[in-house]
Amino acid sequence: MRIIQNFFDSQRKHFVKGGKWEKYYPIFEATETFFFFPDHVTRTGPHIRDSLDLKRFMSLVILALMPPLFFGIYNAGCQSNLVSGMSPDFFPAFTRGLSIVMPLIIVSYTVGFFWEFLFAVVRKHSISEGFLVTGLLFPLTLPPTLPLWQAAVGISFGVVIGKEIFGGTGRNFLNPALTGRAFIFFAYPGKMSGDTVWTVMASVKAGAADAFSGATPLAVAAVTDAYGSTEAALTKAGFTFSTLFWGRHPGSIGETSAFLCLIGAILLMLLGIASCRIIIGGVLGVLSAGFLLNLAATENSLPFLSLNPAYHLVMGGFAFGITYMATDPVSAPGMNTAKWVYGFLIGSLTVFIRVLNPAYPEGVMLSILFMNVFAPLLDHIEIKAKLRKRIANV
Amino acid sequence: MIAIKVKKGYDFKNIAGQPALEAEKPGKPACVAALPEKIPFIKPRLRVEVGDSVKIGSVLFEDRRNPAVRFMSPGGGEIAQINFGPRRIIKEIVIRLAENEAQAEFDALSEKALEQIERDKLVAMLLDGGMWPLIKAFPFRDIADPAAVPPAIFVSLGAKEAFQPAPEVYLNGKKNLFGYGIKILQKLTQNVYAGAAADNPNVLKELRENITHVFKGAYPADDPGVLLYHIKQSSSENRSWYIAGQDVLLLAQFLMTGAYPVERTVAVGGTSAPKKKHFITRIGVPLAHLAPGVNGDVRFTAGGILRGYAASKDGYLGLYETSVTLLPESGEKELFGFARPGFEKPSYSRAFLSFFNTSALPANCNLHGDGRACINCGACAEVCPVDILPQFAFKCVLADEVEESLQHGLLDCVECGLCSYVCPSKVEVCTILKKAKAAYYKETGVK
């Protein structure tokens, strides 16, 4: 520990005012504070401060992302091995998964940090820990077959347009990871349309990777043609409720297992990092919208309408989105009632988009971004109502 | 007694180094001092020079804004030093104490005479004896305007910050004096409210007839501003006055004896304090007198860890401050600090294992992180005792939208510091709001 500390102490002189790399101080700071809690002390009252800081806050989100991450690695490898006719056993599947997923994560972090550093240096602000989360969230929402360059473009768009042009973390109103995801969804629909899911397929010749595509559960549900048979069609395509819940099916890397997202959600709620209002509101929103559509379903309507609402919770990216994306405090509303409304509307919009607009089967992404835009309005309404109750003091 | 429930706030009960309830009388210090710099808003004009001999209760300086408001010497002897800060701010007036201190003489007032005296006369007596500055006015917490009649006066016994003197200690044996003090205040206005904590049955029993409100709640439920916020019916009450429990005793003692009172009960605490207990000492005492022989990287705070100021080791206690807290500065770096389980790290959040740790945890002056942009986590709004939404209010202030920040309740802010304490982005929310309040006061000149 002393060695690392001495290293930083000896390098500091180059980065402080007057040093030769003075401009790059944010990079030095970010690296140093990764290793050490800074020794800064309070300058004004209160003289003591809470032990919680953003680094802790964000590392807990990362901790909660570990279950879907590890399962996603395993699952991506497993699905790939299955379609390539190789062993789906744990170990080969996991190593295969690593070789698929790690490059995406590395690209996401490297490219994203490049932009973070660039903006930090130019704008002379410190590097926010928020990117540690964004950089991991983003690849987890991607299908494993996405070309790396597209991932690089996506994360660049997310960081620059989704965050930095608004002034950086804290001032952005869109979730940067989702912004990036949405960008590649629209820019390269062939890879991301959501109708088909892509699994990496190793051809016999080593090194060359190909892709195999199959319908996603959402697409299956959307094209079923007989009334009341959506669940049966899903089961026939291999998506029983329990497969969808546990997550052993092809899909975006981190999103397939609703169960692990649930674990993450519980962890985040217990730690007080994610708002339970948003998550529970979201689940309620899905169930009520699904139920409402059930009521509207007739012999002649879209069969998707009659799907058991619980399926909506486990299909597609909803579980992942509501747990890790919708609860990002920066882009969510800050007021309590507004949080309920926000979560609820994300849930119900997700279902409506999925069912009524088959062109965008993956509704959760759009509905979160859409609600991100309205979050300030929700806050505004609640604040106005609250302030009206105050006894004026001017 | 009316019961009040203060839902928000935060208790610091689990921070180590709290002062014991036992009280000690230390010997007489060599010097005492008055600290004009630490009295907000006043523009002091000196009335003494170095070398002058002074009595306990002779005038040291007055407020140029209203020369009738005077500040007295807390000791008898000789003016040893007058220390100036930048821009000739008067920092300290140090008085070297004589063996036998002379007392300035004022008129005493018996309980009977108090009943008959006119309000104006009483105000004049308090001004004359330098007692007036003990009475402060909302919302800016400046010294009350002697020409005004307040809608109410709030008395705060102040027990909810763990490192402040406990009322059972400073009120010990002074029940009658306190009652007399309340009578003085009742002469100044019709409504005198005194709040006491529901979890302190002894104080409640002792002072039963003088307590009007009993509150349940965490720090800063004891603050007079919080009490005002919770009981006010209309805007007209916003300009109420308040006074601290110990200062009520001083008022009473002054009128009873006709001598300028200087006794103070001071709580000394914090993990670095040599003796963590109450001291019955005097106004303006040197900090080192209460915490001798402290070396190393220790921060002395006068007036509480949340609202007080950082004082130097050879500084003095101000007129209003009644606590000295010594905490390690802790400029230490901690390897992978963010990833530790944190069984020993006090936190408002549930993000550390200390959530399950009920024993007292050490606190220090480390910022525990670095300043970042607000992430809208809402923790500050969860703790604000007067229902301000600090995260939105401070943004209004930074955007220069004064009107809007006022609507947010800026002037209700009791400056408790909890919002800054809990903020994971280490935004100086409380300081921003406090400065905005003071700037607004100076700009508009409203009282």
Ligand code: SF4
């Ligand atoms: S705004 Fe902050 S300092 Fe003011 S009362 Fe609320 S918590 Fe306390």
Ligand code: SF4
């Ligand atoms: S506690 Fe800090 S980061 Fe959280 S909302 Fe308040 S000011 Fe913003």
